[in-house]
Amino acid sequence: xxxxxxxxxxxxxxxxxxxxxxxxxxxxxxxxxxxxxxxxxxxxxxxxxxxxxxxxxxxxxxxxxxxxxxxxxxxxxxxxxxxxxxxxxxxxxxxxxxxxxxxxxxxxxxxxxxxxxxxxxxxxxxxxxxxxxxxxxxxxxxxxxxxxxxxxxxxxxxxxxxxxxxxxxxxxxxxxxxxxxxxxxxxxxxxxxxxxxxxxxxxxxxxxxxxxxxxxxxxxxxxxxxxxxxxxxxxxxxxxxxxxxxxxxxxxxxxxxxxxxxxxxxxxxxxxxxxxxxxxxxxxxxxxxxxxxxxxxxxxxxxxxxxxxxxxxxxxxxxxxxxxxxxxxxxxxxxxxxxxxxxxxxxxxxxxxxxxxxxxxxxxxxxxxxxxxxxxxxxxxxxxxxxxxxxxxxxxxxxxxxxxxxxxxxxxxxxxxxxxxxxxxxxxxxxxxxxxxxxxxxxxxxxxxxxxxxxxxxxxxxxxxxxxxxx
Amino acid sequence: xxxxxxxxxxxxxxxxxxxxxxxxxxxxxxxxxxxxxxxxxxxxxxxxxxxxxxxxxxxxxxxxxxxxxxxxxxxxxxxxxxxxxxxxxxxxxxxxxxxxxxxxxxxxxxxxxxxxxxxxxxxxxxxxxxxxxxxxxxxxxxxxxxxxxxxxxxxxxxxxxxxxxxxxxxxxxxxxxxxxxxxxxxxxxxxxxxxxxxxxxxxxxxxxxxxxxxxxxxxxxxxxxxxxxxxxxxxxxxxxxxxxxxxxxxxxxxxxxxxxx
Numbered sequence: 001x002x003x004x005x006x007x008x009x010x011x012x013x014x015x016x017x018x019x020x021x022x023x024x025x026x027x028x029x030x031x032x033x034x035x036x037x038x039x040x041x042x043x044x045x046x047x048x049x050x051x052x053x054x055x056x057x058x059x060x061x062x063x064x065x066x067x068x069x070x071x072x073x074x075x076x077x078x079x080x081x082x083x084x085x086x087x088x089x090x091x092x093x094x095x096x097x098x099x100x101x102x103x104x105x106x107x108x109x110x111x112x113x114x115x116x117x118x119x120x121x122x123x124x125x126x127x128x129x130x131x132x133x134x135x136x137x138x139x140x141x142x143x144x145x146x147x148x149x150x151x152x153x154x155x156x157x158x159x160x161x162x163x164x165x166x167x168x169x170x171x172x173x174x175x176x177x178x179x180x181x182x183x184x185x186x187x188x189x190x191x192x193x194x195x196x197x198x199x200x201x202x203x204x205x206x207x208x209x210x211x212x213x214x215x216x217x218x219x220x221x222x223x224x225x226x227x228x229x230x231x232x233x234x235x236x237x238x239x240x241x242x243x244x245x246x247x248x249x250x251x252x253x254x255x256x257x258x259x260x261x262x263x264x265x266x267x268x269x270x271x272x273x274x275x276x277x278x279x280x281x282x283x284x285x286x287x288x289x290x291x292x293x294x295x296x297x298x299x300x301x302x303x304x305x306x307x308x309x310x311x312x313x314x315x316x317x318x319x320x321x322x323x324x325x326x327x328x329x330x331x332x333x334x335x336x337x338x339x340x341x342x343x344x345x346x347x348x349x350x351x352x353x354x355x356x357x358x359x360x361x362x363x364x365x366x367x368x369x370x371x372x373x374x375x376x377x378x379x380x381x382x383x384x385x386x387x388x389x390x391x392x393x394x395x396x397x398x399x400x401x402x403x404x405x406x407x408x409x410x411x412x413x414x415x416x417x418x419x420x421x422x423x424x425x426x427x428x429x430x431x432x433x434x435x436x437x438x439x440x441x442x443x444x445x446x447x448x449x450x451x452x453x454x455x456x457x458x459x460x461x462x463x464x465x466x467x468x469x470x471x
Numbered sequence: 472x473x474x475x476x477x478x479x480x481x482x483x484x485x486x487x488x489x490x491x492x493x494x495x496x497x498x499x500x501x502x503x504x505x506x507x508x509x510x511x512x513x514x515x516x517x518x519x520x521x522x523x524x525x526x527x528x529x530x531x532x533x534x535x536x537x538x539x540x541x542x543x544x545x546x547x548x549x550x551x552x553x554x555x556x557x558x559x560x561x562x563x564x565x566x567x568x569x570x571x572x573x574x575x576x577x578x579x580x581x582x583x584x585x586x587x588x589x590x591x592x593x594x595x596x597x598x599x600x601x602x603x604x605x606x607x608x609x610x611x612x613x614x615x616x617x618x619x620x621x622x623x624x625x626x627x628x629x630x631x632x633x634x635x636x637x638x639x640x641x642x643x644x645x646x647x648x649x650x651x652x653x654x655x656x657x658x659x660x661x662x663x664x665x666x667x668x669x670x671x672x673x674x675x676x677x678x679x680x681x682x683x684x685x686x687x688x689x690x691x692x693x694x695x696x697x698x699x700x701x702x703x704x705x706x707x708x709x710x711x712x713x714x715x716x717x718x719x720x721x722x723x724x725x726x727x728x729x730x731x732x
Contacts, residue, residue, distance in 0.1 A: 016661070447694070
């Protein structure tokens with residue numbers, strides 16, 4: 001997985017200049033409006049959010065117990081648990097299972113964990129062809145891109161780009177076919193993928209939840225591709241992380257009630273698929289092997305710490321749908337797997353704040369993300385905590401630190417501050433009063449490159465106030 | 472008029488208003504005095520939010536202690552800004568979390584600190600101001616006012632009573648303008664993309680005036696409107712509510728003094 005988060009500023013600038021991306025972003029998918037309506041339709045929505053938060057907090061507080069219980073249930077159902085501390089271990093486990101199954105092709109349902117461990121490239125290097133079956137993931141796979149959104153991975157693309165890609169890749173189909181409509185594009189993808197489903201030796205899916213009570217893994221999808229991925233091949237591998245654990249099916253139903261509503265504004269996703277172990281003797285279909293790989297990748301060290309709250313995340317994407325920064329630059333600019341506000345908190349934890357430091361800084365703290373989070377993660381507070389860790393380690397830029405120090409010197413001495421600001425406002429007023437504003441200011445070029453800067457009104461409020469009181 | 476003793480109010484004028492636009496401070500004083508308060512202005516600099524949001528917790532704490540010490544003798548502390556109000560009401564207690572001496576002080580201080588317009592309505596029970604403004608205005612909800620302090624209805628309610636003023640709603644009024652304190656100079660290109668949308672939305676309402684409760688947002692949006700040649704007057708809501716909106720709006724030149732003999 002290529003990490004470009006350190007080049008966030010350059011990425012953002014490129015994204016803002018990318019007309020196709022801006023066209024796609026301006027259209028959006030209407031998630032914001034749909035979520036609002038879905039929440040309004042359900043009077044108990046906010047109470048459910050509290051309940052969802054509490055379920056996740058409870059699970060995280062007793063994660064060891066729920067993990068043990070899950071493992072026991074999974075084993076009883078005939079499944080096998082693999083625990084991976086690092087991304088490297090997770091990749092090796094998956095490759096080993098694939099090799100044992102003599103796999104040539106692997107179908108994949110949507111899984112962000114596979115993105116996190118860079119699974120596709122790894123399998124390809126080892127002679128195994130991964131095929132993404134979620135339409136959005138399929139599109140970015142044939143473009144060799146990363147997902148730009150955790151639930152809508154190809155949200156950065158326009159229809160005409162998809163058409164061009166299909167003509168480039170699906171060379172076995174007639175050149176004069178009509179691909180002008182979304183429906184024809186969809187039909188073509190479905191036809192191409194159907195053959196892949198039938199040919200695959202192993203199916204890999206993610207998991208929205210792992211249920212301790214029953215040893216079940218659950219995925220929610222809208223396309224049904226996950227079901228075909230996990231029932232047709234002889235081996236099913238579930239990729240998950242430790243924070244996907246949930247105690248009971250009852251808890252899952254609470255979380256499901258906030259998940260789709262927060263994500264797409266649907267009351268429920270189209271498919272909610274539960275799988276517990278391999279095919280039983282009386283099952284009509286299903287895999288003969290069922291593996292669950294649980295990845296840690298640094299998460300357990302977040303338990304009990306100041307970033308634990310982010311482990312509640314159920315990956316609905318509402319925070320990015322509502323984020324003005326995400327909506328301006330799209331997901332790729334964030335430079336790793338998880339974009340938007342949840343990514344701005346999680347990425348520094350997984351790749352280091354020295355690599356991901358820009359992400360928690362590139363926020364106005366406008367608070368829209370926290371306002372819509374279904375599990376009430378205090379995203380702005382967690383981003384601010386990253387800034388504190390950065391500041392402590394002297395990782396923030398020297399200009400920022402220097403400026404802050406200079407300003408703080410005066411701010412901590414109100415009398416001196418009064419003299420300095422009286423002078424500053426006077427000077428700015430003298431130069432700016434005839435126009436009322438500045439088109440260019442040498443020490444504020446970041447501001448004046450894009451907008452005018454108003455001239456102050458003259459003497460400071462405090463100077464005028466004291467003069468009046470004396471007078 | 473009320474027989475109850477007059478509230479002693481400390482005005483936390485905010486560093487931005489102090490330096491850039493004292494008119495907002497004087498409008499706040501007028502609104503508070505008209506509502507029966509005694510207003511005092513102790514020497515002050517900044518609430519510490521820039522340090523807090525830059526990860527410099529030590530400086531943020533020091534400045535918070537300074538503000539609390541200077542203002543805690545008043546019955547109430549009033550701020551003509553949602554952002555600085557949010558810093559005091561929400562973040563001061565957070566800043567002193569676990570400190571047996573300062574945390575209770577910060578909590579008590581937070582509890583008596585109010586954003587100006589919400590103080591007028593929620594504490595003083597003001598239902599109408601005595602002001603006129605000839606024009607059509609639209610209102611931008613600053614993020615802190617809206618999401619940290621729950622100030623949304625209050626300014627609209629008072630604006631509805633301003634004679635001559637027509638209020639039109641701004642689409643996406645709850646979306647950030649892209650200011651974000653130091654964000655706008657640390658990530659100028661992203662900030663620009665966001666404020667560009669905001670300025671377009673303001674212009675599309677057809678209003679001749681944009682109002683809000685935070686000078687940072689106002690300077691940001693005014694600067695963008697003016698760079699784009701849009702003729703919209705941008706003012707703090709307190710200026711209109713106090714009937715003190717006759718001077719130049721934000722970023723507009725001082726008018727030539729007319730000979731009025």
